[in-house]
Amino acid sequence: MGSTLDQFGSQTTFADAGIGAARTVWLTNSMSIISLVILAFVMLVALFAWRSTGGGRVWWIIGGGIVFPLITLSVLTVASATTLRSITGEAQPEAPVIEITAYQYWWDVVHHSEGRSLRDANEIVLPLNMAVTLQLKSNDVIHSFWVPSVSGKMDMIPGRINELTITATKEGRFRGQCAEFCGLSHPLMAFEVLVLPVEEYAAYLESLDEDARDAVTPQQRRGKEVFLTSGCTACHAVNGVSENGRLGPDLSRVGARASLGAGMWRMNRGNLAGWIADVGDMKPGAQMPSYNDLSGPDLRAVAAWLESLK
Amino acid sequence: MSDRDRNSGLLGTVFAILSGVIVSLAVGVWALGTPGNDPVGAAAVTAGTFMEGKFRWLRAEPENVPQDWVEISKTVRGGDPQRGATLIAQYGCGSCHVVPGVARAHGTVGPDLSGFRDRAYIGGVLSNEPGDLVDWLMNPTTHAPDTAMPDLGVTETDARHMASYLYTLRGS
Incomplete structure (x- = not known):
């Protein structure tokens, strides 16, 4: 399955794929419809008010200025509060x-x-x-x-x-x-x-x-060696290889992810190598330093090894 | 002129007309009998094309024959620049290279590819011509063992598309 980088409509509430999104859509739609009905009603009233002569001004102010907003706002408050509650979800002790x-x-x-x-x-x-x-x-x-x-x-x-x-x-x-x-x-x-x-x-x-996949090809083995000796392990953990790094993302299955750099680039060797060599350019402000002191073949080896971790 | 001569002339004319009618009938029936088949029309078109070529050749003068050798030398066979741009985004070239016209391709790891068409060398090791470029995109490490550019598993078709896009990038 490709990453969402190629996929339109993967980030919209209207393509609801969850209970919270479905309720949000329901609230939005019902509010739109109700306000449309109210607008039509007000227009009608205005039409008749135009034709009638004098009288009832005080009642217009009380009705339209106090009673009507009071009712609508109360209804809205209750509706949005209950919807919000259902979006947040009732705490379920058995849930993962x-x-x-x-x-x-x-x-x-x-x-x-x-x-x-x-x-x-x-x-x-x-x-x-x-x-x-x-x-x-x-x-x-x-x-x-x-x-x-x-x-x-x-x-x-x-x-x-x-x-x-x-x-x-x-x-x-x-x-x-x-x-x-x-x-x-x-x-x-x-x-x-x-x-x-x-x-x-x-x-x-x-x-x-499980432990991360073994390095199989000579290039992957070299990549693992470079990973262990270049200081990557200070921040990154790979199951079965080095499990102490906690400052950066866990890389045990990095090659299995669809994207790199927190959902921003497609996962492939080219982007991995570019990322390692110059993080600062791909993600300004990121904590990871750029490893442009690695030799070309070493850079390629690390990228190839990381890509193989699936 | 004798009667015999006149008769033979008349006979000849009748024979010619009759044979003409029979031949055209035969051709017509054959042509109509096979749907979509128009041998006469096809022959006419072939002949027309052939003659057009001849006339063109006769009329052509050295200066109006289009021979832009530079253009031809930078043309990648079977390459579609539009698809090339999409593929460049997909293979992630932009994480290392600046590629004008490709979204978010502003990498500073490798050389800037603006004006690539006018570069003399590829990766400092191959001359910049279509065959070498396609080959480089497929396996850069074969040509430059110490390069930082990884082999991305690019297929030849994809490499052709990407090469043709790179040749749309002109220098100033």
Whole structure:
């Protein structure tokens, strides 16, 4: 399945693929229709008022200025409050928990399953038709988590855990975006959401628990060696190779993701090499330094090895 | 003129007309009998084209024969620049190179590809002509073992499209 970079309509509430999005669409549509009816009614009243002569001015002010807004605003408040509540979702103790931490400018994703913490990054896999509790956190500044096709958005505030229960109702790939200005590369802070049937979701979780694929070709082995000796491990973890780096995205399955740099470039060797050699150009303000001191063949080797981690 | 001569002349004319009618009938029936078949028309078109070529050749003078050798030397066979631009975006060339006309292609890892058509060399090792460019795009590491540019698994068709796009980038 290709990345959402080629796919139009992967980031719209109107192509609702989740309960939250469906309710948002419902509220928007009903508000539009009701206000249209009210407008038509007011126009009619105006038409008759034009023909009648004098009288009832006080009642117009009381009715149109106090009673009418009071009723409409109360109805709207109740409707939006209940819709908002249903978007946020009732807390479900049995629902799987996914912990998402925003960093400048990427997303750390930890699936909590059977007492294990399974780490991935920048791509959130959700089970189809199953409520999931997202624990939204931030590591530095305020970010906002938003997958328009699936649910409403929620801020990620440093020092707080905001819970959002979401249910995806359509299989496929959707696009999310940081929706709160968070710094220089805020527009380049996106992610992909992959909705899979429950069995495939379970298989995905298992794959997160396994060690990363072995380096097979001489080039891949060289790439792994360069990765270990160039300081990459200080920030990045690869299961079974080096598991201590926590400052940057987990790379155990980096080649399996559809995109690179938090949803911004297609995953392939060329983009990986360009990214390693000059991050500052591809994502201004990112914490990762540019590794342009690697020799050409070494750069290619690291890119080839990372691409093979699926 | 004797009667015999007049008779033979008349007979000859009648024979000529009759045979003409029979031949054209035969050709007509054959042509109509096969749907979509128009041998006479096709023959006429072939003859017309042939003659047109001859006339053109007769009329042509050295200065109005289009021979832009520079243009021809930068033409990639079977390359579609439009598709090339899409492929350049897909293979991610822009993460290392500036490629004018391709969205977000502003990389500073490798050389800027603006005005590529007027470059003398490709990667400093091959002369800049279509065959070499296509080959370079497919396997840069074969030509420059120490290059930082990875082999991206580009197919020959894709390489031709991308090369033809690169040759649309003219220098100032």
